[in-house]
Structure formats: C-alpha cells, structure tokens
Amino acid sequence: xxxxxxxxxxxxxxxxxxxxxxxxxxxxxxxxxxxxxxxxxxxxxxxxxxxxxxxxxxxxxxxxxxxxxxxxxxxxxxxxxxxxxxxxxxxxxxxxxxxxxxxxxxxxxxxxxxxxxxxxxxxxxxxxxxxxxxxxxxxxxxxxxxxxxxxxxxxxxxxxxxxxxxxxxxxxxxxxxxxxxxxxxxxxxxxxxxxxxxxxxxxxxxxxxxxxxxxxxxxxxxxxxxxxxxxxxxxxxxxxxxxxxxxxxxxxxxxxxxxxxxxxxxxxxxxxxxxxxxxxxxxxxxxxxxxxxxxxxxxxxxxxxxxxxxxx
Amino acid sequence: xxxxxxxxxxxxxxxxxxxxxxxxxxxxxxxxxxxxxxxxxxxxxxxxxxxxxxxxxxxxxxxxxxxxxxxxxxxxxxxxxxxxxxxxxxxxxxxxxxxxxxxxxxxxxxxxxxxxxxxxxxxxxxxxxxxxxxxxxxxxxxxxxxxxxxxxxxxxxxxxxxxxxxxxxxxxxxxxxxxxxxxxxxxxxxxxxxxxxxxxxxxxxxxxxxxxxxxxxxxxxxxxxxxxxxxxxxxxxxxxxxxxxxxxxxxxxxxxxxxxxxxxxxxxxxxxxxxxxxxxxxxxxxxxxxxxxxxxxxxxxxx
Ligand SMILES: Nc1ncnc2c1ncn2[C@@H]1O[C@H](COP(=O)(O)OP(=O)(O)OP(=O)(O)O)[C@@H](O)[C@H]1O
Ligand SMILES: Nc1ncnc2c1ncn2[C@@H]1O[C@H](COP(=O)(O)OP(=O)(O)O)[C@@H](O)[C@H]1O
Ligand code: SF4
Ligand code: SF4
Ligand SMILES: [Mg+2]
Ligand SMILES: [Mg+2]
Numbered sequence: 001x002x003x004x005x006x007x008x009x010x011x012x013x014x015x016x017x018x019x020x021x022x023x024x025x026x027x028x029x030x031x032x033x034x035x036x037x038x039x040x041x042x043x044x045x046x047x048x049x050x051x052x053x054x055x056x057x058x059x060x061x062x063x064x065x066x067x068x069x070x071x072x073x074x075x076x077x078x079x080x081x082x083x084x085x086x087x088x089x090x091x092x093x094x095x096x097x098x099x100x101x102x103x104x105x106x107x108x109x110x111x112x113x114x115x116x117x118x119x120x121x122x123x124x125x126x127x128x129x130x131x132x133x134x135x136x137x138x139x140x141x142x143x144x145x146x147x148x149x150x151x152x153x154x155x156x157x158x159x160x161x162x163x164x165x166x167x168x169x170x171x172x173x174x175x176x177x178x179x180x181x182x183x184x185x186x187x188x189x190x191x192x193x194x195x196x197x198x199x200x201x202x203x204x205x206x207x208x209x210x211x212x213x214x215x216x217x218x219x220x221x222x223x224x225x226x227x228x229x230x231x232x233x234x235x236x237x238x239x240x241x242x243x244x245x246x247x248x249x250x251x252x253x254x255x256x257x258x259x260x261x262x263x264x265x266x267x268x269x270x271x272x273x274x275x276x277x278x279x280x281x282x283x284x285x286x287x288x289x290x291x292x293x294x295x296x297x298x299x300x301x302x303x304x305x306x307x308x309x310x311x312x
Numbered sequence: 313x314x315x316x317x318x319x320x321x322x323x324x325x326x327x328x329x330x331x332x333x334x335x336x337x338x339x340x341x342x343x344x345x346x347x348x349x350x351x352x353x354x355x356x357x358x359x360x361x362x363x364x365x366x367x368x369x370x371x372x373x374x375x376x377x378x379x380x381x382x383x384x385x386x387x388x389x390x391x392x393x394x395x396x397x398x399x400x401x402x403x404x405x406x407x408x409x410x411x412x413x414x415x416x417x418x419x420x421x422x423x424x425x426x427x428x429x430x431x432x433x434x435x436x437x438x439x440x441x442x443x444x445x446x447x448x449x450x451x452x453x454x455x456x457x458x459x460x461x462x463x464x465x466x467x468x469x470x471x472x473x474x475x476x477x478x479x480x481x482x483x484x485x486x487x488x489x490x491x492x493x494x495x496x497x498x499x500x501x502x503x504x505x506x507x508x509x510x511x512x513x514x515x516x517x518x519x520x521x522x523x524x525x526x527x528x529x530x531x532x533x534x535x536x537x538x539x540x541x542x543x544x545x546x547x548x549x550x551x552x553x554x555x556x557x558x559x560x561x562x563x564x565x566x567x568x569x570x571x572x573x574x575x576x577x578x579x580x581x582x583x584x585x586x587x588x589x590x591x592x593x594x595x596x597x598x599x600x601x602x603x604x605x606x607x608x609x610x611x612x613x614x615x
Binding site: 045 | 323325328329331351352353354358405406447449451454455456459460461462463464488490491492493494495496497499500518519520521522524525557
C-alpha cells in the first residue's frame with residue numbers, strides 16, 4: 001500500500017519561560033493511503049503537536065527537525081503560501097478545542113461554508129445548500145434554523161460536530177481529526193463515527209487522535225500509541241486490542257472504567273526524556289537492567305512495531 | 313445540602329425560536345455524596361449546573377444551599393456562597409485566563425477572598441500544597457495555559473477549584489478530553505479529595521461506565537428534564553430513554569433513532585422518540601417515586 005503522509009525522525013521542541021518541552025521527540029510514522037490510523041496515548045504525549053506538525057501548522061515558539069512528506073513533497077521546506085494551498089484542499093484539520101476554534105463573531109454556517117467557497121464552489125447559493133446538507137449530515141437540526149446561529153448558542157457537542165463539518169467541507173484527501181468525539185454523548189458519537197466511516201469509504205485517509213478507545217476500535221485499521229513524545233507501539237487494530245504489547249498500552253486498558261479504573265502509578269516527567277533510558281521506565285513494572293538504554297522501535301512485521309526490550 | 317426546585321431556563325435568542333434548556337428540574341445533592349448526571353449533549357446539563365450557581369438567572373424556580381434560599385440574594389452575598397461551590401468546566405482551555413500564568417490563576421481565589429487563606433500561611437505555600445494534591449510540577453504552573461496539554465490544564469483547574477475547600481464541586485465532563493489513564497487518575501484524585509475535604513460532587517458525564525463507577529446516585533436528563541433518577545438506574549433502567557442509551561453497544565453501529573414528526577406542545581419530552589408512547593403521553597408526565605427511584609413516564613404504575 002502506498003504511503004500518503006509520513007514523518008521521519010520528527011522533533012518538535014517548544015521553548016517557553018526558559019524551559020524546553022520536547023513535545024514530539026523522534027517520531028517515525030507512515031500513514032498509508034486510504035487507511036484509518038488512530039493515535040492514542042497520554043495527555044501531553046504530543047499527539048496534537050504531531051498532528052499539527054504533519055500539517056505544518058505549528059506556532060512560532062518551537063523548533064522543528066526531521067522530515068514530513070505528503071506524496072513525496074517535504075512540507076517543512078515549503079513556503080507558507082504553498083502550504084496554505086495544500087492544507088485547504090488536500091490535508092484538513094479538525095481541532096481539539098471546539099470553543100476556541102470557532103470565530104465567535106461569525107455564524108456557524110458562514111464558517112462551514114468558507115472552505116467550500118475557497119476550494120470547491122464559488123456560487124454562494126450552492127455553497128449554502130451544501131452547508132445545509134453538511135449540518136443535516138452532522139445532525140445539527142433543523143439546519144435551516146441553525147445555519148445562521150452564532151457559536152455561543154451551541155452546546156459543546158454541537159460545536160464539535162460543526163467542526164467536523166467544517167473539516168470535510170473542502171473535500172480533503174487526508175483528514176486529521178483531533179479528539180472528534182471529545183465531550184459528546186453516545187448518540188452523537190455514533191453519528192460522528194458514522195460520518196468518519198462514510199468518509200473512509202470514500203477513500204479519504206483518516207488520522208484520528210482520540211482518547212476514546214472503543215471509538216478507535218470501532219473505526220481504525222491501525223492503532224498507534226504515543227507516550228512522552230514517541231510512538232511506543234503501532235499495530236493492526238484487532239491484534240492490538242486482543243493483546244497490547246507495550247507495558248504502557250497494557251496500563252491504558254486497565255485504566256478503563258470497565259476494567260476497574262486503575263490508573264498507571266507515577267506520572268510522566270519531562271526529565272525522563274533526558275536520561276537515555278526507556279521513557280516509561282520509572283512507571284514500568286517490567287523494567288529490567290537493560291531498560292537503562294532506550295529500546296528502538298522494534299519491527300514485528302510490516303506495519304507493526306513496538307518500542308520495548310521485552311520484544312527484542 | 314444543595315437543592316434546586318422547579319428550575320427552568322428559557323433562552324430567547326433574537327429572531328429565533330425560544331429554547332427551553334432546562335425544564336422544571338428538581339435536584340438535590342446531599343453532603344459528601346456524588347450525583348452523576350448523564351444525558352445527550354445539548355440536553356441542558358451545563359445550563360443546569362450554571363443555574364445551581366445562579367451564574368445565570370433561572371426563568372423560574374429556586375435554589376437552596378444549606379437551607380438558605382439563594383434566589384433572592386444580592387451579588388455580594390452570592391459571592392460568599394459561591395466560594396463553597398466550585399465548577400470544573402468541560403473545557404479547561406477556556407477556564408483559565410490565557411494571559412495569566414497558570415499559577416496565578418490557581419491562586420486567584422486567595423486574591424478574591426484574602427480571608428480564606430489559612431492563618432499564617434503564605435500564598436506560595438498553599439500553591440505548593442495544591443500542586444502536590446493534583447500532581448503538577450511547579451515548573452508547569454509557571455507556564456501559560458496554551459503551553460500545557462489538556463490533562464495538565466484540567467489538573468490546574470481542579471487545583472483552583474479546591475483552593476477554598478468547597479462543599480460542592482460541580483464537574484462538568486471533567487475528563488472527556490483526557491486519556492484513559494489520566495482520566496482514571498483524575499477521577500481517583502477527585503474521589504480522594506472528596507474523602508479528605510468531605511465535599512459533595514455533581515459529576516456530569518456522557519460516559520455511562522464512569523457514571524456507574526463514581527455515582528452514589530445517577531440522574532438521567534433528556535430535553536431539559538431529569539427523566540429518571542436513583543441508585544440503580546444504569547443497571548436496571550426503566551425509562552424508555554435510559555433503556556435506549558444503555559442498550560447502545562460500543563460498536564457504534566446501531567442506527568440512530570430519528571425523531572418521528574414534531575413534539576406536540578405539552579407532551580412528554582421523549583414523545584418523538586419513544587417506542588412505547590400512548591395517547592396519555594400527550595400530557596407531560598410528572599416526576600413520581602417508583603421503587604428505588606424517581607421517574608417521569610406514564611408507563612410506570614402508580615406506586
Ligand atoms: N505552544 C506551546 N508552547 C510550549 N509547550 C507546548 C505548546 N504546545 C504544547 N506544548 C507542550 O507539548 C507537550 C505535548 O502537547 P500536546 O498538546 O501535543 O499533547 P496531547 O498528546 O495532544 O495531549 P492531550 O491528550 O491532553 O490533548 C505538552 O507537554 C505541552 O505542555
Ligand atoms: N446562552 C445561550 N443562548 C441560547 N441558547 C443557549 C445558550 N446556552 C445554551 N443554550 C442552548 O441550551 C441547550 C442546552 O445547552 P447545554 O446546557 O450547554 O447542554 P449540555 O451541557 O447538556 O450539552 C442547547 O440547545 C443550547 O444550544
Ligand atoms: S523497555 Fe523496559 S522499562 Fe521500557 S516499557 Fe519495556 S520493559 Fe518497561
Ligand atoms: S411518558 Fe410516554 S412518551 Fe414519555 S417516555 Fe414514557 S411512554 Fe414514552
Ligand atoms: Mg491534544
Ligand atoms: Mg455541556
């Protein structure tokens with residue numbers, strides 16, 4: 001299968017109040033054309049920053065090193081203008097923070113219509129018709145009444161669904177969605193899930209960042225697990241959920257309410273990134289002498305790998 | 313300890329149909345108890361929590377806190393009460409002042425209520441204690457909100473909420489954006505803080521598994537009303553809406569029920585969706601006691 005979007009040795013480091021945060025710290029990942037890849041992992045492990053870096057959308061106070069390629073083009077070497085064109089039409093982003101992502105002084109309909117107008121259709125009345133369809137699609141009903149509403153009058157779930165509508169409005173090839181089910185209830189989650197599934201059937205490549213494991217399970221082809229700026233495990237969905245390999249990934253499953261809500265003890269420290277050992281070591285119950293040296297991402301088979309000495 | 317009676321909130325957006333966000337809700341939370349509030353997005357959960365704090369005025373209804381009617385109080389007296397009730401919001405991104413360092417936001421309650429600082433203690437000492445309780449590093453607290461991840465932010469918001477040792481913490485989907493392990497840690501954190509401080513929790517969530525784990529009681533909301541409430545409602549759902557949401561499997565494959573026709577004025581809030589509706593349901597059912605719970609549905613035999 002062809003790779004559509006990939007990162008090699010990607011580092012994104014932030015500088016803030018005299019500190020360095022290595023948000024993404026050596027990520028290698030290949031996203032295959034038309035696959036759905038779910039990225040799961042700890043809060044703060046760098047999932048959103050990875051997503052943003054894949055789109056060349058990072059803030060000014062960071063340094064980026066490595067390669068990000070979309071169909072062979074290194075995005076990190078493009079000008080802002082060249083990037084803009086690719087972003088609007090080929091790669092789209094659905095952000096994590098629905099409230100902050102919407103312009104409070106513009107109607108929801110106008111905001112959803114913007115990418116359609118820019119990249120797909122210049123006739124305003126056709127644009128409006130497409131926006132109404134999108135609103136219906138994401139179950140913001142009745143669309144005729146909601147299209148001219150301002151974001152403040154929407155609940156969190158409605159805002160999130162509007163953002164998905166906005167993301168897909170420009171008909172992208174790759175959609176990166178950051179927490180698309182965040183804060184929405186089970187019924188709405190079904191409609192977002194159905195929506196993404198429909199996009200997937202159209203052949204759109206999906207990168208879905210999520211904390212919702214059952215959502216990831218129902219939707220994805222592969223699962224990537226991030227911890228402390230690195231990919232710790234990447235596997236086919238079924239084999240992952242039948243038995244995650246990395247000790248962190250196992251801990252995640254044990255933290256689910258249905259498995260007893262057992263948090264992983266300890267917490268991530270920025271300093272764990274500097275001692276050269278496995279980054280999960282201070283929290284890992286399997287740690288051995290060898291873990292003082294960080295394991296590489298060990299390939300198990302094509303498209304499947306784990307970063308842990310237990311599998312060497 | 314806190315009680316809402318007949319709480320109703322109607323929004324009248326200019327030029328739009330009015331929205332009945334909360335519709336005649338009676339709700340009661342006892343000292344030290346956890347009430348889980350579950351419902352679809354847009355059903356009025358956040359509005360209800362803001363009504364309990366009188367952050368927005370109710371269209372009708374009253375709120376009592378420790379026996380005192382809050383509805384008529386002036387802003388100054390309300391402020392004194394509000395320090396005993398804290399909210400942890402759905403979106404920590406917008407809960408902290410973006411131009412302040414996180415530590416300054418956490419200490420803000422002590423600036424507003426200087427007398428709340430324990431005798432002889434410095435703000436810095438309290439900050440250190442709070443950061444320790446929620447598991448944040450001092451370095452992280454010296455950053456600005458946009459420089460923290462969601463989980464780190466939510467810990468900061470909780471630190472601020474517990475600064476004044478409140479009697480009630482309203483948690484509005486506090487973990488919906490956290491990874492499962494951090495979620496487990498935050499829920500365990502809230503539970504241990506509840507033990508230490510003896511405070512009550514109103515825990516608003518979409519996650520039935522979580523509601524089940526944390527709630528002493530569960531209230532189910534639909535269309536602005538609490539339709540079922542009690543101890544075992546998620547295990548033994550009786551109301552047609554509760555039955556519906558508890559039967560959805562994790563596979564996300566069940567087709568959605570689309571509303572049938574329009575909701576006749578004055579009918580049951582679930583009328584358009586309900587497979588069990590009869591002519592009786594054209595009249596909105598009252599809240600009634602039935603066995604171990606309270607419910608709004610005509611299908612329930614009179615107790
Ligand atoms: N603009 C910024 N300046 C400084 N540090 C930042 C900035 N943005 C993110 N970080 C830091 O980078 C790390 C990774 O952040 P990121 O937002 O990618 O986490 P995440 O995995 O998406 O977490 P969550 O699941 O909570 O959303 C965090 O430690 C965060 O504090
Ligand atoms: N300030 C407002 N103006 C108009 N409508 C509002 C306002 N706040 C909330 N609403 C509406 O009230 C209903 C309930 O919203 P909310 O309480 O946020 O739901 P929940 O928290 O259950 O997701 C929604 O239909 C929402 O659009
Ligand atoms: S490499 Fe060692 S410390 Fe790291 S996860 Fe594997 S066993 Fe644990
Ligand atoms: S009152 Fe009637 S319409 Fe409402 S939930 Fe009960 S059976 Fe259904
Ligand atoms: Mg994120
Ligand atoms: Mg809400």
